[in-house]
Amino acid sequence: MKLGTHSQTFHADDVYATVFLLHVYNDAEIVRSREEDVLKSCDIVYDVGRGKYDHHSRDKMYRENGIPYAASGLIWRDFGKQIIKNAGIQEADVIETIAREIDEEMVQPLDAIDNGIEIEKSLPILDIASVVRLMNPAWDAEDSEDEAFQKAVSITNVIFSEYLNKKLAGYRAxxxxxxxxxxxxxxxxxxxxxxxxxxxxxxxxxxxxxxxxxxxxxxxxxxxxxxxxxxxxxxxxxxxxxxxxxxxxxxxxxxxxxxxxxxxxxxxxxxxxxxxxxxxxxxxxxxxxx
Structure with missing residues (x-):
């Protein structure tokens, strides 16, 4: 399985979309490129390429509450329930509820930020989107953007895994x-x-x-x-x-x-x-x- 997303600067949107997909295809290869021929070789392409999981066209999809989908939301929409099922939950109504809650609590804010919608904050806070953005190499650094992306995916995977575990623990209680x-x-x-x-x-x-x-x-x-x-x-x-x-x-x-x-x-x-x-x-x- 090859997962394709854009190269160069990354954001929470493409990083979290990658993490979600790795929870389904844990041995997948990540390909970062903007070259059409390279992306054509991938099984799933997101946040680039103007396909099913890219949200940069004028006809982007919106939720019923008006929050537009970004790549992370589109991937969660299609794979979130499978992720929860893989975590050991089998009841269809519980899977539906957890998937909706994770979309509301974690994914929608990420999608809103990536679509340029202001998230209301009463005080400055280093949110998860800001943390991912900080992991990009500094303007004058010679670090590899691809290596920085892999580091961001690893750290974000820990955050999401703990978040999912706590969500499931809540239902066990x-x-x-x-x-x-x-x-x-x-x-x-x-x-x-x-x-x-x-x-x-x-x-x-x-x-x-x-x-x-x-x-x-x-x-x-x-x-x-x-x-x-x-x-x-x-x-x-x-x-x-x-x-x-x-x-x-x-x-x-x-x-x-x-x-x-x-x-x-x-x-x-x-x-x-x-x-x-x-x-x-x-x-x-x-x-x-x-």
Whole structure:
């Protein structure tokens, strides 16, 4: 299998498209060229050549939400579900959901940037597209662009693989969160038997917005209490911890709360830690009643 993309300066679009394809054809040869005869020898050509996986023509394809496809999005559209299936997921509805979420969270921003659409940022941030762009050789360097591209693909492959693994791990946690939600003793408090991703599942299940805090065990034997956000990814809180807890730890926090084994409360009032499950429940109940 030969995969063909353009030579010279690379961007996150062609690098991520390469990574996606390597998750399907892991022993493929990567050919970087702008020569038509060279690209004709490739099985799949993307981000160049004006073919199926090039988005540089006037009749480019758009998603229903108006975000145009770039090469990474076109490749993900056609190969994303196979990648997820290769990772061990077999349920068609779960594959469909994960593929859509990855497109929304990772691929659409990449496509937007490559198509010249401004991504709104409240603060400057070195995003994944910027990281890939930095890997191009400096203007006065004599480094090989092809070697730099291979390095970018290797690093990006690690990023995407970890991202995909965490996404799949979230779905493996769904039954754990669902059972804890259905069997909870207090409507405002969710206690999980193990630390796992809970936010998206809980927000989907908790239609009445009853749960205010979630308790999870930590690997060191302590327990974390987190305030539930109103929506996924938000820094807001359905209910914060009391103001006078913020930034306190150890004996200071114990003195204010009256709970032995109180370990820490974040200044942002969204997270607290206790040495035992009983202590965590006591802290959560105090915060609920405050």
């Amino acid at each position: 769904v039954p754990i969160v669902k059972r804890a939600f259905e069997t909870r003793e207090m409507s405002q408090l969710l206690v999980l038997p193990k630390g796992c991703p809970w936010e998206k599942t809980l927000l989907r299940l908790d239609q009445k917005k009853e749960v205010l805090f979630v308790i999870t065990p930590r690997k060191n034997g302590q327990f974390t209490i987190q305030s539930v956000p109103p929506q996924s990814g938000s820094f807001a809180k359905r209910k914060p911890f009391p103001d006078d807890w913020g930034g306190l730890e150890g004996k200071q926090l114990e003195s204010v709360t009256g709970v032995p084994g109180s370990v820490f409360c974040h200044t942002g009032l969204w997270l607290a830690v206790a040495a035992s499950l009983d202590g965590a429940i006591q802290l959560a109940k105090l915060a609920i009643d405050a």
